[in-house]
Amino acid sequence: MVKLETKKLRIANRKFNSRLIVGTGKYKNMRECAKAISLSGAEIVTVAVRRVNISDKKKPLLMDYIDPKKITYLPNTAGCFNSKEALRTLRLAREIGGWKLVKLEVLGDKKNLFPEMIETLKSTEILTKEGFNVMVYCNDDPLMAKRLENVGACAIMPLAAPIGSGLGILNKVNIKIIRKQTKLPLIIDAGLGQASDATIAMELGCDGVLVNTAIAKAKKPLDMAVAFKNAVIAGRQSYLSGRIQKNLMGKASSPTDGII
Amino acid sequence: MKKIKKIKIKINGKTNLIDKDLKIQKLLTNLKIPLKKVAIELNQEILDKKNLNKVKLKKNDKIEIVHFIGGG
Numbered sequence: 001m002v003k004l005e006t007k008k009l010r011i012a013n014r015k016f017n018s019r020l021i022v023g024t025g026k027y028k029n030m031r032e033c034a035k036a037i038s039l040s041g042a043e044i045v046t047v048a049v050r051r052v053n054i055s056d057k058k059k060p061l062l063m064d065y066i067d068p069k070k071i072t073y074l075p076n077t078a079g080c081f082n083s084k085e086a087l088r089t090l091r092l093a094r095e096i097g098g099w100k101l102v103k104l105e106v107l108g109d110k111k112n113l114f115p116e117m118i119e120t121l122k123s124t125e126i127l128t129k130e131g132f133n134v135m136v137y138c139n140d141d142p143l144m145a146k147r148l149e150n151v152g153a154c155a156i157m158p159l160a161a162p163i164g165s166g167l168g169i170l171n172k173v174n175i176k177i178i179r180k181q182t183k184l185p186l187i188i189d190a191g192l193g194q195a196s197d198a199t200i201a202m203e204l205g206c207d208g209v210l211v212n213t214a215i216a217k218a219k220k221p222l223d224m225a226v227a228f229k230n231a232v233i234a235g236r237q238s239y240l241s242g243r244i245q246k247n248l249m250g251k252a253s254s255p256t257d258g259i260i
Numbered sequence: 261m262k263k264i265k266k267i268k269i270k271i272n273g274k275t276n277l278i279d280k281d282l283k284i285q286k287l288l289t290n291l292k293i294p295l296k297k298v299a300i301e302l303n304q305e306i307l308d309k310k311n312l313n314k315v316k317l318k319k320n321d322k323i324e325i326v327h328f329i330g331g332g
Contacts, residue, residue, distance in 0.1 A: 023330075023331060023332030024329075024330035024331060024332075025330045025331040025332045026330070026332070027330060030330070033330055046331055046332055047328040047329065047330065047331055048328065048329050048330065048331025048332075049299075049326050049327075049328060049329075050326060050327070050328075050329045050331075051272040051273070051324065051325065051326055052272065052293065052298055052325045052326060052327050054271060054272055054274070054291060054325070057292055061294075061297065061327065062327075062328050062329055062330055063297050063327075063328065073328060075328065076331055076332070078331050078332060088304075091306055092299040092301065092306060092324075092326050093299070093328075095299035095300075095306050095309075096297065096298060096299045096326075096327065096328065097296070097297075163332070164332075190332075212332030213332065
């Protein structure tokens with residue numbers, strides 16, 4: 001029996017067994033969301049900060065379904081289009097219950113949802129100085145990834161493709177270059193469409209993946225949650241096992257000696 | 261009995277009529293807000309939840325009460 005890797009995912013001095021981070025948006029209901037998280041094995045989930053519904057207090061609360069003592073909440077800034085909004089959102093998130101590990105996401109365009117990197121860089125620097133541990137959603141640009149690292153990001157989270165697009169990893173070369181240049185946790189965030197995309201991310205040497213839509217909007221979200229769990233494990237194991245060289249021509253698997 | 265003066269404030273973007281000098285702690289209790297699960301902003305400044313009993317509301321104050329919901 002081969003012993004599987006025991007090295008944990010380390011983010012800002014916290015250790016996690018699972019390398020799959022899942023989002024909590026877009027599910028049919030809270031029950032389905034909680035069940036999918038449990039089946040995915042994820043130990044970190046992203047959450048959004050929004051106004052409390054004052055008039056309808058019977059609406060189910062996220063915290064009633066997903067216990068923040070058992071699952072690490074990663075507050076995000078989804079829907080923020082500049083540094084000011086993002087900072088305000090994360091300062092509020094910290095106030096809810098002391099959250100310091102956060103996901104920064106500053107968007108620049110309402111249609112393609114690409115990150116606004118100038119504002120993202122600025123926000124990363126400010127938040128880090130304020131004591132936040134900032135996991136940064138970014139484009140797949142190695143130079144920008146380096147700059148984020150230099151201003152104190154605790155994890156680099158490049159997109160695979162536009163958020164919710166399901167296109168999979170569009171620029172594997174850039175992801176590999178980012179992997180080569182950084183020792184920070186590298187997590188693919190956004191754009192994955194199916195479980196095999198997560199395997200590819202892990203085989204490129206990423207430390208983890210973050211998935212929301214591909215699970216929540218699959219025809220069978222619970223089954224897809226399991227598929228992603230297995231895909232991440234498979235990809236990680238494959239990466240650590242060391243793949244064979246690629247060859248242009250065929251190489252027979254059976255010995256050529258003794259052919260009758 | 262002396263009539264209590266009412267003032268207009270905004271809570272999460274909606275206008276509300278409340279008693280003048282109402283403390284924010286009392287307002288949140290009246291609204292049945294679970295304090296442990298929210299953060300509160302008064303005129304764009306985050307309030308320390310320990311001090312809610314000290315803050316009196318004034319005319320045109322803007323309160324934001326936020327919590328976590330599902331997101332990606």
